[in-house]
Amino acid sequence: MNVLFVASECVPFSKTGGLADVIGSLPSSIAKQHNVDIRIMLPLYGSIPDHFKKEMKLKDVIVVSVSWRRQYCGIFELHYNGLTYYFIDNEYYFKRDDLYGYYDDAERFTFFSHAVLAALPVLSYQPDIIHCHDWQTALIPTYLKTTYAGDLFYKEVQTVFTIHNLKYQGIFSPDVFQELLHFSDEHYAGLEFNGAINFMKGAIVHSHLVTTVSKSYANEIQTEYYGEGLQYLLQDRGESLIGIVNGIDYNDYNPATDERIPHNYQHSELEKVKNKIALQEMVGLPVREDVPLFAVITRLVEQKGLPLIQHVMDELAGKDIQFILLGTGDAEFEHFFKEMGYRYPEKVSVHITFQESLARTIYAASDFFLMPSRFEPCGIGQLLALRYETVPIVRETGGLQDTVHSYNKYDQTGNGFTFANYNAHDMLYTIERALAIYREKEHWNALLNNIYQTNFSWDHSAKRYSDMYKQLSYIKRSGVHLV
Ligand code: GLC
Numbered sequence: 001m002n003v004l005f006v007a008s009e010c011v012p013f014s015k016t017g018g019l020a021d022v023i024g025s026l027p028s029s030i031a032k033q034h035n036v037d038i039r040i041m042l043p044l045y046g047s048i049p050d051h052f053k054k055e056m057k058l059k060d061v062i063v064v065s066v067s068w069r070r071q072y073c074g075i076f077e078l079h080y081n082g083l084t085y086y087f088i089d090n091e092y093y094f095k096r097d098d099l100y101g102y103y104d105d106a107e108r109f110t111f112f113s114h115a116v117l118a119a120l121p122v123l124s125y126q127p128d129i130i131h132c133h134d135w136q137t138a139l140i141p142t143y144l145k146t147t148y149a150g151d152l153f154y155k156e157v158q159t160v161f162t163i164h165n166l167k168y169q170g171i172f173s174p175d176v177f178q179e180l181l182h183f184s185d186e187h188y189a190g191l192e193f194n195g196a197i198n199f200m201k202g203a204i205v206h207s208h209l210v211t212t213v214s215k216s217y218a219n220e221i222q223t224e225y226y227g228e229g230l231q232y233l234l235q236d237r238g239e240s241l242i243g244i245v246n247g248i249d250y251n252d253y254n255p256a257t258d259e260r261i262p263h264n265y266q267h268s269e270l271e272k273v274k275n276k277i278a279l280q281e282m283v284g285l286p287v288r289e290d291v292p293l294f295a296v297i298t299r300l301v302e303q304k305g306l307p308l309i310q311h312v313m314d315e316l317a318g319k320d321i322q323f324i325l326l327g328t329g330d331a332e333f334e335h336f337f338k339e340m341g342y343r344y345p346e347k348v349s350v351h352i353t354f355q356e357s358l359a360r361t362i363y364a365a366s367d368f369f370l371m372p373s374r375f376e377p378c379g380i381g382q383l384l385a386l387r388y389e390t391v392p393i394v395r396e397t398g399g400l401q402d403t404v405h406s407y408n409k410y411d412q413t414g415n416g417f418t419f420a421n422y423n424a425h426d427m428l429y430t431i432e433r434a435l436a437i438y439r440e441k442e443h444w445n446a447l448l449n450n451i452y453q454t455n456f457s458w459d460h461s462a463k464r465y466s467d468m469y470k471q472l473s474y475i476k477r478s479g480v481h482l483v
Helices: 018-034 051-053 105-123 139-145 175-181 183-190 199-206 215-220 231-236 269-283 308-317 331-343 356-365 381-387 398-403 424-439 441-453 459-477
Strands: 001-005 037-043 055-067 067-079 083-091 129-133 157-164 196-198 209-212 241-243 293-297 322-326 346-353 370-371 391-395 417-419
Touching: 001 018, 001 105, 001 331, 018 037, 018 083, 018 129, 018 459, 037 105, 037 199, 037 417, 051 067, 067 105, 083 105, 083 199, 105 139, 105 175, 129 139, 129 459, 139 183, 139 199, 139 459, 157 199, 157 269, 157 459, 175 183, 175 196, 183 199, 183 417, 199 231, 209 215, 209 459, 215 241, 215 398, 269 322, 269 356, 293 356, 308 331, 331 346, 356 381, 370 381, 370 424, 381 391, 381 398, 391 398, 391 424, 417 424, 424 441
Parallel strands: 001 037, 001 129, 037 083, 129 157, 157 209, 209 241, 293 322, 293 370, 322 346, 370 391, 391 417
Antiparallel strands: 055 067, 067 083
16 A cells, blocks of 8 residues: 655754654554555755755756646655655755745745646656645645646545645635636635634545544544634544544654653653753753752743733742743744743743753753643654653643543552643642642652553554545445445
C-alpha cells in the first residue's frame, strides 16, 4: 500500500505548531509497523536548514499553472530517517521569512496543491491514498473531483483529509474562484461558504474520509460551539468522520535518554527533582525543591485558555508556588506575562521565545503542566508532560479530555487534574485540589504511578491509521463508492 502525506509543515524541516510534530513522527510509525510505504510532500521553504537542502536531489522541473501565470516548479527528493520526502520548489512563493500570513496565501497554497498533483505522474509515483492535512492542502481533494476528474492516473486514488484545527479553514475572497482556481461554475457550491471561498469546506465535501485528531474533537466539531460554522456539513459527513488521537515520538522524547535535559531519569521523582533545581538556577528562581513548579508551554493564543490564567494570575502568585512560561504569540499575552515576570520575580519566570532545549528542561523540571484550552483538537503539550512525568492540569475538551483523566482519591485512578467549565475560578479550584494532593504523599505517589503507566506513543494510533487505509483500499477494490 502506498500513501502520500501532503502537508505544509513537518519537523525537522519546518514548524509553527503541532501539525509539524505529527507529520514529523506519524509516517514512520505507520511505515515501520504496518508495512505501508509512506512518502511525504512538503513546500521547499527558504528556512529549511541548508544541510537538508544540500542532500536533496532535483528530480524534475515542471510548469504549474496558477490562474494566468505559468509557474516554475522544481521537484526535489530527500531520503531521511528511512522515508522519502518530496519538496515542491518555487522561491517566489516559499522563500519568505514566515510560513504563512501573506496577502497571497491563497495563491501560494493553490500553487502547492496543484503542483503536488502535477508532480506525481512525472515522478511515476502513484499512491493508493493521498492523505492531506489542514487547509493548506485542502484543495487537493477538490482538484481531484474537478480539474483531474477525467485523469486516468488519478482514477483509483482515494483521499483522506485530516483536520488538525477547524479554526483555520483557508477562507478567501470569492474572486479566488475565478482568478486562481479555474474550476467550472458547477463546482462553486462545493467551495463556497457564507459568500467566501473556503478551502477546508472543499476537502470536507470531496474527500473519501475526513479525520481529526481526537475522538472528542470529532464529536465536538459537529456542534455549534466548536463547529466554526461547518457543524452541519460535518454532521452530514458524520459517517465518514473519524477521530484518532495523536501520539508523540517516544524515542525522541524520552526522559531516560534525552540529551537536552540536565539530568536523565525514569519513574523516579528523586531523580526528576534534580532538573527542578537545575532549572531554578538557570532562570534565577529561588532554588527550592519542595516548592510546586507549574509550567505553561504554548503558542500564546486565546485558544489555549490564557485568559483564564490572566484572570487569576495574582491569586496564583499569592500561593507558595513557582510558575514558568515559555512561548511566543499574540502581543497582548506576551506583554501581560512579561509584566507578571517583573511583578513577581521570586515566583514567576517568563520566556517569550521558543527554544527546544529549554522546553524539554521545563517539561522535565516541573511538577504541574497547565493547559486550560478553550478548545483543543488534540494537544501535544499534555502528552509531553505525561511522558516527562509531569502532572497535567487541563480543561475537559477535545484531545485533553481523551488523554487526561482526573485523579480520584477513592480508587486512586487518573493521571492528572481536569475541570469542565471555561471558568478561571474552576481552574483555580482545580489547581488547589492538585496542590492538596501534592502534599499527600500516598496519593501523589499513586498519581505518579498512574502517569508512568500512561502510554501515548504512536503505536496504537498508527495501527488505527493503517486499518483505515486498508479499509479504504478494500472499499475501492470491492467497487463501493463512499462519496
Ligand atoms: C493543531 C491543534 C492541536 C493538535 C495539533 C496536531 O495545532 O491545535 O490541538 O495537537 O494541531 O494535530
